[in-house]
Amino acid sequence: xxxxxxxxxxxxxxxxxxxxxxxxxxxxxxxxxxxxxxxxxxxxxxxxxxxxxxxxxxxxxxxxxxxxxxxxxxxxxxxxxxxxxxxxxxxxxxxxxxxxxxxxxxxxxxxxxxxxxxxxxxxxxxxxxxxxxxxxxxxxxxxxxxxxxxxxxxxxxxxxxxxxxxxxxxxxxxxxxxxxxxxxxxxxxxxxxxxxxxxxxxxxxxxxxxxxxxxxxxxxxxxxxxxxxxxxxxxxxxxxxxxxxxxxxxxxxxxxxxxxxxxxxxxxxxxxxxxxxxxxxxxxxxxxxxxxxxxxxxxxxxxxxxxxxxxxxxxxxxxxxxxxxxxxxxxxxxxxxxxxxxxxxxxxxxxxxxxxxxxxxxxxxxxxxxxxxxxxxxxxxxxxxxxxxxxxxxxxxxxxxxxxxxxxxxxxxxxxxxxxxxxxxxxxxxxxxxxxxxxxxxxxxxxxxxxxxxxxxxxxxxxxxxxxxxxxxxxxxxxxxxxxxxxxxxxxxxxxxxxxxxxxxxxxxxxxxxx
Numbered sequence: 001x002x003x004x005x006x007x008x009x010x011x012x013x014x015x016x017x018x019x020x021x022x023x024x025x026x027x028x029x030x031x032x033x034x035x036x037x038x039x040x041x042x043x044x045x046x047x048x049x050x051x052x053x054x055x056x057x058x059x060x061x062x063x064x065x066x067x068x069x070x071x072x073x074x075x076x077x078x079x080x081x082x083x084x085x086x087x088x089x090x091x092x093x094x095x096x097x098x099x100x101x102x103x104x105x106x107x108x109x110x111x112x113x114x115x116x117x118x119x120x121x122x123x124x125x126x127x128x129x130x131x132x133x134x135x136x137x138x139x140x141x142x143x144x145x146x147x148x149x150x151x152x153x154x155x156x157x158x159x160x161x162x163x164x165x166x167x168x169x170x171x172x173x174x175x176x177x178x179x180x181x182x183x184x185x186x187x188x189x190x191x192x193x194x195x196x197x198x199x200x201x202x203x204x205x206x207x208x209x210x211x212x213x214x215x216x217x218x219x220x221x222x223x224x225x226x227x228x229x230x231x232x233x234x235x236x237x238x239x240x241x242x243x244x245x246x247x248x249x250x251x252x253x254x255x256x257x258x259x260x261x262x263x264x265x266x267x268x269x270x271x272x273x274x275x276x277x278x279x280x281x282x283x284x285x286x287x288x289x290x291x292x293x294x295x296x297x298x299x300x301x302x303x304x305x306x307x308x309x310x311x312x313x314x315x316x317x318x319x320x321x322x323x324x325x326x327x328x329x330x331x332x333x334x335x336x337x338x339x340x341x342x343x344x345x346x347x348x349x350x351x352x353x354x355x356x357x358x359x360x361x362x363x364x365x366x367x368x369x370x371x372x373x374x375x376x377x378x379x380x381x382x383x384x385x386x387x388x389x390x391x392x393x394x395x396x397x398x399x400x401x402x403x404x405x406x407x408x409x410x411x412x413x414x415x416x417x418x419x420x421x422x423x424x425x426x427x428x429x430x431x432x433x434x435x436x437x438x439x440x441x442x443x444x445x446x447x448x449x450x451x452x453x454x455x456x457x458x459x460x461x462x463x464x465x466x467x468x469x470x471x472x473x474x475x476x477x478x479x480x481x482x483x484x485x486x487x488x489x490x491x492x493x494x495x496x497x498x499x500x501x502x503x504x505x506x507x508x509x510x511x512x513x514x515x
Contacts, residue, residue: 011029027040029047090114092110133150135150136151176197231267232266234266236263241258252286252288256281257280259276259277260279276297277295278293279294369383369384427448428449429457430449433458436462445474447474463490470486470489473499475511479507482513495513498514499511
């Protein structure tokens with residue numbers, strides 16, 4: 001092993017500098033301006049860096065250059081771990097790789113199952129610049145990043161999204177607790193997205209502020225699945241606001257009152273009918289299965305099967321099927337308490353008679369009596385002017401024995417004219433009693449109309465021409481005297497046919513000839 005002695009000499013050459021000095025092989029030289037010591041190999045301007053003893057398993061010495069560590073010509077140690085794994089404390093910094101071979105920087109804990117806590121010093125804040133995502137554990141880091149959507153994401157433009165893939169009956173997807181302990185009463189139904197607990201003793205208020213426009217709460221319903229949506233159908237609830245009240249230590253599944261937005265037809269681009277219903281629960285009953293629809297707000301009006309309690313006040317242009325207490329507006333199928341002004345009836349009629357003015361006078365006619373003319377202002381009673389005795393110009397009523405007092409009753413005789421061979425004399429039982437006709441030939445036939453039970457008709461035929469002239473009574477032989485419905489009238493005289501009806505057809509009539 002060689003041992004070298006060091007000695008000093010001074011080179012005052014004007015053109016010699018630390019950068020171009022070559023020197024003698026094996027000698028050290030340095031620039032007294034910088035104090036940097038170099039080793040001369042006899043050929044290299046500026047000399048060589050001194051070969052310090054490097055660190056090894058047995059020797060503790062200088063710094064060994066290697067991946068991430070370099071020593072420049074000035075003897076400076078440079079550390080550059082770009083692309084290399086390193087660790088500090090309980091952190092490990094490595095390079096991860098996506099399945100498409102793209103690299104990503106990975107900072108994780110050194111020890112398994114060890115929490116990572118990022119804390120500021122004092123009042124300093126922890127701030128993240130750039131898009132932020134949080135993933136659920138999925139076996140591997142790369143697997144979590146590539147195989148699932150982030151459960152929480154803040155985009156670079158500020159949009160925030162949170163995924164809650166599993167319904168929980170005892171916790172909402174997003175919870176806001178208005179106290180410093182975090183204590184809350186859990187929901188009692190699945191599907192809760194937002195659950196908020198207010199401060200004790202204070203109303204739990206939710207504010208929605210809008211600028212230069214209005215805030216709105218919209219409930220949207222779709223059937224089917226995302227990507228294959230189907231219409232909401234007639235009768236289905238679109239949106240609901242409900243209230244639940246504690247019944248002791250817990251809440252019942254359904255509350256005592258709710259408001260429903262409902263479809264009134266299968267929904268489509270041109271058919272979007274809907275209504276709002278208000279459901280309540282009566283005292284002494286449970287909310288589930290006993291809800292009563294107190295009111296429905298529809299396109300044709302408000303419907304209430306339970307009715308309205310108390311007075312309804314305000315201005316009403318039209319009232320239908322109700323009691324109208326103010327003499328204004330239009331009355332439709334409505335009873336006005338007190339009176340109805342004529343102006344409200346200007347276009348109305350009763351039995352085709354126009355209203356809106358005073359009614360015409362109603363005066364008793366013949367055989368009627370009254371206390372005066374009826375004008376609508378005073379009640380009047382009309383009675384029949386009758387008596388049980390035969391009195392002129394009065395109606396005859398039956399007496400106590402059911403008898404009618406009357407003298408001779410006269411009936412007019414209808415002169416029917418002359419009838420020859422083959423002609424027909426028509427008898428109207430509704431108006432005829434006595435009928436007279438001349439007969440000039442045979443055979444003359446009798447016909448009947450308005451046949452009425454209990455009627456008796458007398459027909460007289462005068463034969464002025466002489467000879468045997470035949471008349472057919474129109475009655476069957478079996479219903480006629482001597483079983484003959486057709487007879488000759490008296491030659492040169494007058495004969496009579498009496499027809500009696502016991503029904504409403506000719507078969508119910510009977511005839512009797514008398515010469």
